[in-house]
Amino acid sequence: MKTVTINDIAKEAGVSKATVSRVLNRPGSVEEGTRKKVMAVIAKRRYSPSVSARNLSRQTSSTVGVIVPEIDNPFFGEALRGITGVLDRHNLTMICFNTDDLVEKDRKAIQMLKEHRVVGLLYDPAIDYDLSDQKKEINHLIQELKGPVVIMDRNVDSLREYDGVFFDDRRGVCEATEALIRAGHRRIGIVNATLERVLARIRLAGYRDALEKHGIAFEEKYCYLGDYSMASSYELSSRMLEMEERSTAVVTCNNQISMGFLKALYDHGLTLSDVICIGLDRIEALDIVRSNFNYVKRDAKLLGKTSAEMLIHRIAFPNDEMQTVYLPHEIVIRKL
Amino acid sequence: MKTVTINDIAKEAGVSKATVSRVLNRPGSVEEGTRKKVMAVIAKRRYSPSVSARNLSRQTSSTVGVIVPEIDNPFFGEALRGITGVLDRHNLTMICFNTDDLVEKDRKAIQMLKEHRVVGLLYDPAIDYDLSDQKKEINHLIQELKGPVVIMDRNVDSLREYDGVFFDDRRGVCEATEALIRAGHRRIGIVNATLERVLARIRLAGYRDALEKHGIAFEEKYCYLGDYSMASSYELSSRMLEMEERSTAVVTCNNQISMGFLKALYDHGLTLSDVICIGLDRIEALDIVRSNFNYVKRDAKLLGKTSAEMLIHRIAFPNDEMQTVYLPHEIVIRKL
DNA sequence: TATTGTATTGTAACCGGTTTCATAACATGA
DNA sequence: TCATGTTATGAAACCGGTTACAATACAATA
Numbered sequence: 053m054k055t056v057t058i059n060d061i062a063k064e065a066g067v068s069k070a071t072v073s074r075v076l077n078r079p080g081s082v083e084e085g086t087r088k089k090v091m092a093v094i095a096k097r098r099y100s101p102s103v104s105a106r107n108l109s110r111q112t113s114s115t116v117g118v119i120v121p122e123i124d125n126p127f128f129g130e131a132l133r134g135i136t137g138v139l140d141r142h143n144l145t146m147i148c149f150n151t152d153d154l155v156e157k158d159r160k161a162i163q164m165l166k167e168h169r170v171v172g173l174l175y176d177p178a179i180d181y182d183l184s185d186q187k188k189e190i191n192h193l194i195q196e197l198k199g200p201v202v203i204m205d206r207n208v209d210s211l212r213e214y215d216g217v218f219f220d221d222r223r224g225v226c227e228a229t230e231a232l233i234r235a236g237h238r239r240i241g242i243v244n245a246t247l248e249r250v251l252a253r254i255r256l257a258g259y260r261d262a263l264e265k266h267g268i269a270f271e272e273k274y275c276y277l278g279d280y281s282m283a284s285s286y287e288l289s290s291r292m293l294e295m296e297e298r299s300t301a302v303v304t305c306n307n308q309i310s311m312g313f314l315k316a317l318y319d320h321g322l323t324l325s326d327v328i329c330i331g332l333d334r335i336e337a338l339d340i341v342r343s344n345f346n347y348v349k350r351d352a353k354l355l356g357k358t359s360a361e362m363l364i365h366r367i368a369f370p371n372d373e374m375q376t377v378y379l380p381h382e383i384v385i386r387k388l
Numbered sequence: 389m390k391t392v393t394i395n396d397i398a399k400e401a402g403v404s405k406a407t408v409s410r411v412l413n414r415p416g417s418v419e420e421g422t423r424k425k426v427m428a429v430i431a432k433r434r435y436s437p438s439v440s441a442r443n444l445s446r447q448t449s450s451t452v453g454v455i456v457p458e459i460d461n462p463f464f465g466e467a468l469r470g471i472t473g474v475l476d477r478h479n480l481t482m483i484c485f486n487t488d489d490l491v492e493k494d495r496k497a498i499q500m501l502k503e504h505r506v507v508g509l510l511y512d513p514a515i516d517y518d519l520s521d522q523k524k525e526i527n528h529l530i531q532e533l534k535g536p537v538v539i540m541d542r543n544v545d546s547l548r549e550y551d552g553v554f555f556d557d558r559r560g561v562c563e564a565t566e567a568l569i570r571a572g573h574r575r576i577g578i579v580n581a582t583l584e585r586v587l588a589r590i591r592l593a594g595y596r597d598a599l600e601k602h603g604i605a606f607e608e609k610y611c612y613l614g615d616y617s618m619a620s621s622y623e624l625s626s627r628m629l630e631m632e633e634r635s636t637a638v639v640t641c642n643n644q645i646s647m648g649f650l651k652a653l654y655d656h657g658l659t660l661s662d663v664i665c666i667g668l669d670r671i672e673a674l675d676i677v678r679s680n681f682n683y684v685k686r687d688a689k690l691l692g693k694t695s696a697e698m699l700i701h702r703i704a705f706p707n708d709e710m711q712t713v714y715l716p717h718e719i720v721i722r723k724l
Numbered sequence: 725t726a727t728t729g730t731a732t733t734g735t736a737a738c739c740g741g742t743t744t745c746a747t748a749a750c751a752t753g754a
Numbered sequence: 755t756c757a758t759g760t761t762a763t764g765a766a767a768c769c770g771g772t773t774a775c776a777a778t779a780c781a782a783t784a
Contacts, residue, residue: 055505055534055740057739057740057741058740058741059740059741067763067764068763068764068765069740069741069742069764070742070743070763070764070765070766071762071763071764072741073741073742073743074742074743074762074763077742081761081762082762082763083761083762083763086762086763098528098532100499100502100503100532101503101740101741102444102503102505102739102740102741103440103503103504103505104439104440104441104443104444104449104504104505104739104740104741105440105444105739105740105741105742105769106740106741106742107440107741107769108438108440108441108444108739108740108741108742108768108769108770108771109740109741109742109743109768109769110741110742110743110769111769113440115483122469123465123468123469123472124462124465124466124468124469124689125465126460126462126465128465129459129460129461129462129464129465130460132459132460132486133458133459133460133486136459136484136485136486140486140493145483145500145504146483146484146485147451147481147482147483147484148472148482148483148484149472149482150468150469150472150476157476163436164481166436167436167437167438167439168439168440168481169391169438169439169440192434196434196436198391311672311673311676314673314676314677315676318676318677318678323677324677335673336647336673337647337650337671337672337673337674338673338674338677340647340650340651340654341650341654341659341660341674341679342654343677353460393769393770393771394770394771395770395771403733403734404733404734404735405734405770405771405772406733406734406735406736406772406773407732407733407734408771409771409772409773410732410733410772410773413772417731417732418732418733419731419732419733422732422733437770437771438769438770438771440769440770440771441739441769441770441771441772442770442771442772443739443771444738444739444740444741444769444770444771444772445738445739445770445771445772445773446739446771446772447739725784726783726784727782727783727784728781728782728783728784729780729781729782729783730779730780730781730782731778731779731780731781732777732778732779732780733776733777733778733779734775734776734777734778735774735775735776735777736773736774736775736776737772737773737774737775738771738772738773738774739770739771739772740769741768741769742767742768742769743766743767743768744765744766744767744768745764745765745766745767746763746764746765746766747762747763747764747765748761748762748763748764749760749761749762749763750759750760750761750762751758751759751760751761752757752758752759752760753756753757753758753759754755754756754757754758
């Protein structure tokens with residue numbers, strides 16, 4: 053059961069291994085008769101060249117790394133789908149890491165990708181490391197990657213020098229909040245992650261933009277900060293629902309947070325008619341059953357696709373000007 | 389900017405590259421002073437060994453392949469989450485392919501994984517190739533992989549000789565259907581994929597089991613077969629809802645099909661009180677908002693975790709007896 | 725002290741490809 | 755017929771690691 057190598061093929065076909073290599077890589081440079089003979093042996097022996105050997109010899113690879121924080125979050129599932137579509141077309145292989153939003157796993161993943169000599173990286177960073185010690189180490193590692201990097205989704209300060217694809221969440225959340233305000237809501241809550249996290253800062257800024265624009269005072273007591281998990285959101289949302297003079301409407305800052313809020317809402321015997329909610333990201337099933345869940349629609353698949361395309365462009369043109377793309381969103385209102 | 393190699397380290401540390409290699413792989417076999425000296429140079433130059441070179445030399449790798457049909461389906465997202473958890477703990481890297489349920493992409497993916505000399509494969513096969521020509525080729529390729537294979541989720545006939553982790557959908561669907569029958573339903577519809585697909589056959593069998601057990605005649609007209617997409621299900625479900633003497637309850641055979649059915653239902657001005665539905669797989673959001681969607685709960689993350697653990701066991705003990713595991717499910721009833 | 729064993733390190737072969745360069749075979753044109 | 759150019763192929767070096775084996779130094783033992 054030993055693996056068939058190029059030497060086996062060469063010997064059996066009665067040629068040198070250089071010729072076998074040429075048959076595979078530059079078929080035009082080899083005589084038709086030889087080519088056929090070699091191809092026949094390759095087919096007969098079911099030979100597949102070794103990627104490791106090829107990479108080592110060519111001093112490059114055809115794999116890209118992808119790092120996402122929560123592979124089981126539908127948002128990232130869709131993003132991955134967008135990515136694989138593009139990579140497939142370019143015959144690139146994807147090495148994929150899930151970080152559980154932990155910086156340490158980010159670091160490990162990037163280290164492995166460096167060792168793999170990937171041609172590029174699509175990186176959705178564990179968001180809170182702007183101020184941490186690990187930041188420097190991660191930045192180091194990223195610079196040492198063979199290929200370019202595209203930052204996806206989370207516009208981390210310390211990674212501004214790379215290409216990036218994001219949504220304009222500041223505007224998105226602002227518009228969402230404004231929709232609530234225009235419908236007459238004044239006590240508007242927000243459930244968000246804590247402010248070490250870039251996106252949390254960005255989104256809170258959007259919320260405040262809207263309040264300010266309409267002359268409504270920002271109040272701490274309507275502002276609930278935890279992390280991006282459903283459990284955390286459930287906790288916070290419950291407190292929010294139990295306060296006196298509770299808010300009449302709420303902004304929930306990602307789909308896990310939305311889910312936690314909904315769970316708390318229903319556990320308190322309330323519905324989306326009692327407290328209006330607008331969340332970041334669609335929750336498909338709710339849309340289908342005509343629930344009153346409003347949302348900022350962001351196309352995660354497009355995020356993945358665009359990022360992957362940008363990476364491939366950058367690999368081809370390393371010296372083009374660095375670019376940051378903001379993808380469009382859409383405010384979808386079901387009930388205010 | 390040239391990549392640092394083991395030779396650079398050896399030279400700078402004043403030792404041979406064999407020693408550098410030993411420092412990294414068998415630190416005990418090298419004198420403490422030398423070790424420190426070498427480690428210092430490694431740190432200073434930020435050296436990371438090349439995976440390709442190592443793989444080539446060791447004639448093995450530390451990557452496993454994962455093939456899933458729809459990476460953006462939450463079911464597979466959760467499965468992947470289960471997988472990455474296990475792989476991380478074993479310091480294995482994951483090369484991941486999405487096949488869009490196309491056999492040809494299965495083939496391509498396995499070919500690439502063969503070239504990558506992966507140590508193992510977790511394979512959720514594009515389901516319908518039992519009878520196709522490509523089956524033989526895929527079976528060939530799988531046998532030629534360096535490492536073992538675990539079949540996940542879809543118990544394809546032609547892959548029975550491998551370890552497998554599945555749910556017992558025949559029993560699951562049977563129990564689901566029985567629940568409907570016991571609640572008094574007699575005209576029970578089913579929306580499913582066409583019967584080239586293993587899971588579709590298995591699930592239909594479960595449905596028929598239940599009918600038979602309760603002396604209800606199976607009728608073609610309540611049986612709608614398409615593919616595993618929402619679009620297909622929407623189409624079929626619409627027809628079902630428009631027929632005279634339509635069914636009072638419906639079994640939907642995966643979450644995409646459930647979504648398609650729900651969309652059709654609501655588009656026809658009906659709700660889950662008008663037509664009772666029990667689907668395969670939970671739809672989290674519906675559960676949270678207390679919709680009447682009943683379901684067979686299957687733990688996809690556990691599927692991934694179990695499969696990955698089985699693969700790792702098999703890598704360690706290639707000669708243990710082959711095993712097939714059926715994971716438990718749970719019937720969750722909201723309204724009948 | 726001579727002998728044997730042990731710990732540490734270096735040398736060189738090897739893994740399976742790619743690529744440069746040399747060579748041979750052949751066709752072309754003078 | 756000979757010089758020249760072109761095409762097809764092979765020999766060998768190289769990519770960056772690992773490892774079997776040899777060599778050396780030094781300690782332990784008789």
